[in-house]
């Protein structure tokens with residue numbers, strides 16, 4: 001006999017993206033889930049019920065939840081039960097890892113579509129949080145995690161070939177990067193303001209190989225400086241795409257920026273590498289970023 005999902009709920013893995021207190025004991029939650037994509041939920045008596053929610057809803061933890069269907073009057077799904085399966089308790093003790101986890105969650109909040117399953121993107125987020133919990137922090141690992149999260153959603157920047165003419169960017173060479181268009185522009189097509197080093201570009205492309213069913217090439221040997229620069233450019237690109245600033249990116253700059261390598265180098269083959277700044281206009285509510293210029297994992 002088939003059970004009614006409204007009563008017994010449906011199970012899925014989940015990660016808390018946002019938590020808002022409602023009244024004295026309830027919570028409104030935005031979750032990334034493996035089965036339903038990004039969902040908005042209501043957890044009645046979440047701060048009180050130790051039977052249904054034994055560990056609550058801690059930030060960055062991986063949960064197993066049972067949820068009902070969205071309500072008729074609102075889009076909130078009731079959470080019937082939640083267990084923590086990976087608490088990620090070490091994260092708050094390592095500030096760079098903690099800030100990087102915050103950045104990934106902020107990006108996931110913007111990038112994951114609502115009520116639409118994206119299991120590859122969910123797995124990328126979950127695995128990245130597992131790794132950050134183990135530490136230590138590295139700019140290369142963060143860049144790879146961001147690429148694996150964005151690529152299944154068609155939101156990864158294009159790094160392998162010119163956005164205008166399609167000419168392949170020479171391997172292991174620095175390339176001009178257009179923040180607004182989200183990819184490499186060759187010099188014959190006019191170049192762009194930012195430069196991504198060859199090592200960082202290879203590292204970011206290598207992260208996508210397993211998603212395309214290819215063996216991951218060995219990560220190129222790169223110092224933290226070029227990887228840190230590439231991370232700043234990626235944040236600038238994401239902030240332009242989503243029309244908002246990521247607070248965790250600022251925190252990460254404060255806690256890992258200096259320790260992560262020398263100050264940002266000025267690009268030699270293209271023009272300057274500027275401090276990240278807001279380039280987008282005000283975001284229209286509900287607007288999804290365009291996928292023009294970005295690639296899914298296979299189309300790089």
Ligand SMILES: [Zn+2]
Pocket residue numbers: 162163164165166167185186187188189
């Ligand atoms: Zn070109």
